[in-house]
Amino acid sequence: MLLLQPENLLIEKTFTKALAVGYVPMTLDRIVTDFDFTAYHISTPQEKTGILLSVAIKCWNDLVAHGTTELLDTIYSKYSAFLQILSEDNAEPGYNYSLYIQLDKANLATEEEKFTLIKDLSLLKRNSFAAPFLEAFKKYTELAEEQPADPNNIYGEDSATRSDGKVIALNYRDRESIFIKPSNDRVTVIFSTIFSDETDRVFSKIFLQEFSDARKRSIQKAPQVINSHHEIPLEIQSLEKENNDNKSYITFVLFPRHLSTEEVQWNTITQIGTFRSYFHYHIKIVKCYLHQRMRFRVQSFTKVLNRARREVSEEEHKAERKTASGRRFEQRN
């Protein structure tokens, strides 16, 4: 598994089962989690055929300010025949957004329709995080129309004719944030991240170096990645005053290529959205791999040591026999 899947497998499993032919309705009451302090609650509050799917996201207030509710409403309102959207105060207490699905009213004729519904439900987290990105992408289009980017500036160097939009900040974890900054020729996404473990930080440096080098080497289509371990990037210096927590900053520069069509935009959002988890996942995988090698190495050393052990002959062994206090057995003739 190289990439983390953006969809939540448990939600997918639950609804695939629930929408399958011959499903026996049952009482559900489950807590499901996702990365970045996202929690889901799947329950059947009234009757067994009505499933309530609620989501709680840590930075919900930041997201709402950038139109998440509207975006989710447009995505899920196409199922309005059997799916009821409960947002803001109507949502389940303790959660931010709820969807109430009535299975008995859901008459999805084809497997295809079922599949898209399940997909949309399991991507609830991705969809929630998409709104600020979409807003930034829209701003970028506006800015680009006002002041088209210099076509000769293919390497993305700073030009004098640049105009910038406002930086959107999402405090999606306790002390870590995502910043999105639209400009007329690019959209910059900056992650601030903290490593609780010093070893992780070292791994992360190597890992991020690979990201930056990949672009130089062969994959020109990739967005530019800049990482800084202590300095706060210029773009967000107005928002982040001090770097007390030893944060690392990772900057992604999305070029028009990554924002050209709607499909590409969604793909970009999906990839960027799972970045932090992906990053930490791979650091952990590398550690697993190293441990594997270490165990192997220890085993081989043990083998070498065992080989070096001197063969003790039967005669010698007898002579060496001692009691617990260290006395020898004397052979009497």
Add this chain to the structure above:
Amino acid sequence: MASINTPAVVMDNGTGMTKLGFAGNDAPSWVIPTAIATRATGTSGKSTVSSKPSFLSTSGATGAGNSITGTSSPSPSLSSIKRDMADLDFYIGDEALEAAKGPGYSLHYPVRHGQIDNWDQMERFWETSIFKYLKCEPEDHYFLLTEPPLNPPENRENTAEIMFESFNCAGLYIAVQAVLALAASWTSSKVVDRTLTGTVVDSGDGVTHVIPVAEGYVIASAIKNIPLAGRDITSFIQTMLRERGEPNSSLKTAEEIKQKFCYVCPDIVKEFAKYDNNPEMFAKYMVDTVSDRKITVDVGYEGFLAPEIFFNPEIASSDFLTPLPQIVDTVIQASPIDVRKNLYKNIVLSGGSTMFKDFGRRLQRDLKTIVNERVALSESLSGAKSSGVQVQVISHKRQKNAVWFGGSLLAQTSEFKSYCHTKQDYEEYGPNIVRNFSLFNVPS
């Protein structure tokens, strides 16, 4: 820390099945085979190393080393990239079974007899279960893992090393399965006082254990294993089907008959007579074959005979002949005298093979007979009146995943996190910190 509000992760890695889920849920979110499929030959990381002339040569000895040095060389060869990916090329659970059917992958079971056998595979198994199936960042969650009774403390240390050093998990608690099974029985209405004293009869697929637990501590010297469990029942049914010449006697059919039709009867002789007098007792079971043809399989005596092997093992096995109630009695008699009464009073069932209807009732009745006989004998010998021994077998609804459920129950309590060892503790004291876990104070 941030992990105060996130639900704890409960993982029960059994020999056959792994149960994964979050504390507070009433059932595990995932029940998957504890299996991992890795690249079989040539491309796997291990074999490339062993083919190296000397492991002492430092250049490119590790995969990470390769990727670092690889950047300096202008174009790393394709084969080296492929080799670097080998550590990611594996599947776990149902996907592993699926992948192992095709070429190129071989299937491994990292847990043997309840204990972790291959740490490399187990580490990768955990990693994928956490990141793919549970979708959680281990740094944000507390973990509750289970271990079999008599697990060596070195295994605990290894587990802690992986959980804290690879995954940086926020906190860890390792609980003994039998204790969790006792905790799961608190949901039963028969249980009045929530004690951690009792006898656990745990019967899974491979082996049946009888484990006495006193105040949360396993009495290791008295544990007994019975080599009869779910798998033996299935094969017993299969043999009966074959002997009768049923049209379908596959393992799957036998398994389903076991789950749907089997029950424990109070008396075999009477049960035989009952079947012979009313032929409608014989059930029919429809098997769907691949070719859409329906085959009917008759279900006869095996309905009550198969679970009977626990009580009369001689019908199925020739080398193991002690009935289960007898074993339970021996186990309790081998325990310290001051807890015996409580062990008799609280016999808890756990595991899929104890799910047969009336299993608990039969066990209780047979055990009572044994105990009463002994009480009568001692009364006649000593002349003193005994105060009597209460025998009670507790069956409850969550028997199948009792261990996991017990874990979920304990991990959702507010004090759970204070019993865990945290990453800070681990760094302060080292892996041997997990040799001891304070037991849960039993809520009164």
